[in-house]
Amino acid sequence: MEDDRKETDLMYSIGLRVKEDGTIVDVKYQGPAQKAGVAPAVKLIAVNGRQFNPTVLREAVAKTATDSKPLELLVKNGEFYATHRVEYRGGEKYPHLVRDAGTQDLLSEIIAPKVMK
Numbered sequence: 001m002e003d004d005r006k007e008t009d010l011m012y013s014i015g016l017r018v019k020e021d022g023t024i025v026d027v028k029y030q031g032p033a034q035k036a037g038v039a040p041a042v043k044l045i046a047v048n049g050r051q052f053n054p055t056v057l058r059e060a061v062a063k064t065a066t067d068s069k070p071l072e073l074l075v076k077n078g079e080f081y082a083t084h085r086v087e088y089r090g091g092e093k094y095p096h097l098v099r100d101a102g103t104q105d106l107l108s109e110i111i112a113p114k115v116m117k
Contacts, residue, residue: 005019006019006020007019007020007025008020008054008057008058010057010058010061010092011026011028011031012093012094012095013032013061013064013088013090013091013092013093014031014032014033014061014071014086014088015027015028015031015032015033015034016028016031016033016038018044018052018054018057020053020054021043022043022044022045022052023041023042023043023044024038024039024040024041024042024043024044024075025040026040027039027040032086032087032088033073033084033086035086035087036070036073036084036085036086036087037082037084038073038075038084038086039077042075042076042077043075043076043077044057044073044074044075045074045075045076045081046072046073046074047060047071047072047073047074048060048071048072049072058092061088061091061092062091062092063091064088064089064090064091065089065090065091068089070085070086070087070088071085071086071088072084072085072086073085073086
């Protein structure tokens with residue numbers, strides 16, 4: 001989906017969705033980026049002093065798993081520039097299914113091959 005939309009989706013980690021050109025499409029309410037003052041519709045120019053591109057952003061977020069320094073995002077809003085320090089630890093995060101051993105395994109039943117009569 002990210003390739004089709006030409007976006008980087010980091011909503012489950014720093015709370016941002018960013019287009020390839022740096023335009024911030026969405027900011028998660030009460031997420032780390034919003035708490036740092038980042039808003040939608042601004043343009044991300046640099047990440048930790050490096051010119052923005054999706055790879056630089058992903059590498060910086062991945063590094064938060066081992067580095068305690070906040071992410072520094074330089075954004076442009078019209079003719080104004082601002083640096084936002086995003087306090088986040090934990091690297092990239094994405095939603096995934098986790099089996100709850102205490103409940104019936106309905107997913108395996110649903111995807112099991114059906115016997116035709």
